[in-house]
Amino acid sequence: MPPPQPLLGGAAPAPARAAPSFLHLLLHTRHRVPTARAAAASSVPASHSSHANDALLLRRAADVADRSAGLTSPHPNFGCVIARPQPNTDSTDSWVVGEGFLYAQGTPCAELLAAQEAGEHACGSTAYLNLEPGDCFGDNTAVGSLVQAGITRVVVGLRHPLKHLRGKAIQALRSEGIQVDVVGEDLQSKLFEEALKSCLTVNAPLLYRAAFHVPFSVLKYAMTADGKIAASSGHASWISGKASRGRVFELRGRSDAVIVGGNTVRFDDPRLTARHVKGHVPVRIVMSQSLNLPDEANLWNVNDAYTIVATQRGARRDFQKKLAMKGVEVVEFDMLNPRNVMSYCYDRGYLAVLWECGGTLAASAIAASVIHKVYAFWAPKIIGGLNAPTPVGDLGMNQMTQAINLIDVSYEQIDRDMLMSGFIEPIPDLSPVIPSVEEIPSVDPEVSPYEANIISFYKTWDIFGAFSNFSPHPIHMPDENGDYFTWPTVEYYYQAHKFVGVDNPQARDIVQEIKLAKSPEEAARIGRTRQKGFPELR
Ligand SMILES: NC(=O)C1=CN([C@@H]2O[C@H](COP(=O)(O)OP(=O)(O)OC[C@H]3O[C@@H](n4cnc5c(N)ncnc54)[C@H](OP(=O)(O)O)[C@@H]3O)[C@@H](O)[C@H]2O)C=CC1
Numbered sequence: 001m002p003p004p005q006p007l008l009g010g011a012a013p014a015p016a017r018a019a020p021s022f023l024h025l026l027l028h029t030r031h032r033v034p035t036a037r038a039a040a041a042s043s044v045p046a047s048h049s050s051h052a053n054d055a056l057l058l059r060r061a062a063d064v065a066d067r068s069a070g071l072t073s074p075h076p077n078f079g080c081v082i083a084r085p086q087p088n089t090d091s092t093d094s095w096v097v098g099e100g101f102l103y104a105q106g107t108p109c110a111e112l113l114a115a116q117e118a119g120e121h122a123c124g125s126t127a128y129l130n131l132e133p134g135d136c137f138g139d140n141t142a143v144g145s146l147v148q149a150g151i152t153r154v155v156v157g158l159r160h161p162l163k164h165l166r167g168k169a170i171q172a173l174r175s176e177g178i179q180v181d182v183v184g185e186d187l188q189s190k191l192f193e194e195a196l197k198s199c200l201t202v203n204a205p206l207l208y209r210a211a212f213h214v215p216f217s218v219l220k221y222a223m224t225a226d227g228k229i230a231a232s233s234g235h236a237s238w239i240s241g242k243a244s245r246g247r248v249f250e251l252r253g254r255s256d257a258v259i260v261g262g263n264t265v266r267f268d269d270p271r272l273t274a275r276h277v278k279g280h281v282p283v284r285i286v287m288s289q290s291l292n293l294p295d296e297a298n299l300w301n302v303n304d305a306y307t308i309v310a311t312q313r314g315a316r317r318d319f320q321k322k323l324a325m326k327g328v329e330v331v332e333f334d335m336l337n338p339r340n341v342m343s344y345c346y347d348r349g350y351l352a353v354l355w356e357c358g359g360t361l362a363a364s365a366i367a368a369s370v371i372h373k374v375y376a377f378w379a380p381k382i383i384g385g386l387n388a389p390t391p392v393g394d395l396g397m398n399q400m401t402q403a404i405n406l407i408d409v410s411y412e413q414i415d416r417d418m419l420m421s422g423f424i425e426p427i428p429d430l431s432p433v434i435p436s437v438e439e440i441p442s443v444d445p446e447v448s449p450y451e452a453n454i455i456s457f458y459k460t461w462d463i464f465g466a467f468s469n470f471s472p473h474p475i476h477m478p479d480e481n482g483d484y485f486t487w488p489t490v491e492y493y494y495q496a497h498k499f500v501g502v503d504n505p506q507a508r509d510i511v512q513e514i515k516l517a518k519s520p521e522e523a524a525r526i527g528r529t530r531q532k533g534f535p536e537l538r
């Protein structure tokens with residue numbers, strides 16, 4: 001166990017912005033009526049420094065949770081920080097004795113990892129959680145780990161966004177005699193604004209998906225100092241520097257899919273992989289109405305990553321067949337547009353989508369209101385060119401007063417480039433998905449926060465379908481030989497394991513068949529039909 005690290009004390013810096021933000025909207029709609037618990041808590045005023053300390057540690061839990069981004073999808077990003085007062089001092093600053101984040105689906109939860117790292121120091125300490133734990137495996141490990149470790153207080157940033165889990169872990173902890181303070185309910189102070197914002201941001205894709213039934217969409221582009229994304233010829237490599245492009249790999253690694261338009265394929269022949277970073281590789285999606293795409297392209301190499309071409313129904317069927325022969329999935333739409341493609345991505349269970357298209361498709365996506373956040377890399381270069389492409393094509397606006405505002409803007413220098421990121425206004429009010437206890441009946445009359453309702457998410461297009469076995473998220477789990485294998489979805493793993501350990505040579509062949517199935521639905525079909533031939537499996 002490493003020696004405890006000192007945590008920098010003092011109040012968190014005041015937020016450097018004036019406009020009402022994402023967070024303000026949330027706070028103002030979410031906590032209109034103070035809860036009974038909050039009223040009781042506020043009668044015993046906590047000191048400014050203890051609030052500042054809590055806020056700082058909660059923010060740290062969100063930062064720790066961020067390390068699981070791209071690895072846990074479609075599960076939330078969870079982080080846990082365990083801290084206690086510094087020994088033998090009067091200081092109000094805390095010592096961090098353990099930290100953990102959910103590394104991937106099926107691995108030990110953040111709370112268990114943090115408690116293990118803290119060891120005996122966990123006893124009597126406070127645990128900071130960016131999000132109320134869920135209970136994916138029905139074994140209550142998160143709550144159990146904190147209880148067993150002797151944690152006496154838990155600070156929670158957000159209640160769980162999913163109805164059937166909301167409030168469950170909080171109640172379980174309280175019933176074990178642990179003091180649980182939920183930000184905005186038991187802890188109300190301006191000092192928590194930045195911490196709560198971090199907790200929201202680290203799970204923005206899940207919150208958006210649960211609230212609006214669309215994947216969280218980010219538009220990213222690299223432009224010159226004179227606002228061009230390519231030369232007039234269409235040549236664009238490279239505008240931003242190496243370090244910025246490394247950040248793009250990171251953004252890809254956090255996304256379930258990366259989208260480009262037909263022209264970007266024709267001009268750039270991109271790969272759209274998350275190179276240089278380990279972990280999740282997103283699906284590549286090309287939107288092309290004409291399907292007038294090259295016969296050979298990097299995106300058609302599906303050994304790098306899976307590729308889907310979204311096109312207009314009936315477009316170049318001969319070319320569709322060629323793509324299918326290469327392993328590229330072609331999906332026909334009656335009306336190919338960003339909104340329909342986003343509904344489709346939602347149905348496939350995607351949480352986060354990165355748009356890396358040119359200005360033509362970017363304008364369509366913005367006009368269709370499917371973009372939620374923008375990442376603009378700005379490089380100190382001038383290329384000129386009256387017709388050189390710009391990041392966003394025509395939006396039909398002719399007055400600057402019509403401009404779309406970015407809010408909650410951040411600026412970061414990356415080597416010689418500048419990265420500006422911000423949310424597109426209006427930021428939706430997320431309160432319906434994360435209401436406080438008193439608000440729950442008005443949002444969802446049939447659900448009490450302390451009663452688990454059974455929810456159904458069999459297919460990826462069902463509500464909460466991102467959690468289904470069919471959701472296109474691979475898992476790394478043992479195969480029939482006990483070797484770790486990447487199963488394309490949980491359904492593959494589940495069906496194959498019906499036959500693992502069955503004393504019949506045919507069973508091994510069926511496992512191979514399931515591994516090679518083209519879709520989770522096919523894996524399910526094979527598993528269900530073939531099990532009928534095995535009396536012991538019926
Ligand atoms: N610096 C940067 O960050 C980037 C630069 N670029 C550069 O941008 C240039 C290409 O820009 P651009 O032409 O805008 O490319 P896009 O990526 O926006 O591609 C436009 C194409 O998308 C397809 N599309 C499908 N549905 C729609 C829809 N509803 N609305 C609009 N388009 C749709 C069409 O393909 P089809 O014609 O096949 O039917 C259309 O021609 C290149 O020079 C490239 O190098 C591109 C990406 C990022």
Ligand SMILES: Nc1c(N[C@@H]2O[C@H](COP(=O)(O)O)[C@@H](O)[C@H]2O)[nH]c(=O)[nH]c1=O
Binds near residue numbers: 236237268270271
């Ligand atoms: N030119 C340009 C970008 N262009 C984007 O990156 C894609 C190429 O990705 P890949 O083939 O994986 O390297 C390209 O098609 C376009 O979407 N991105 C940037 O960060 N900086 C740049 O200067």
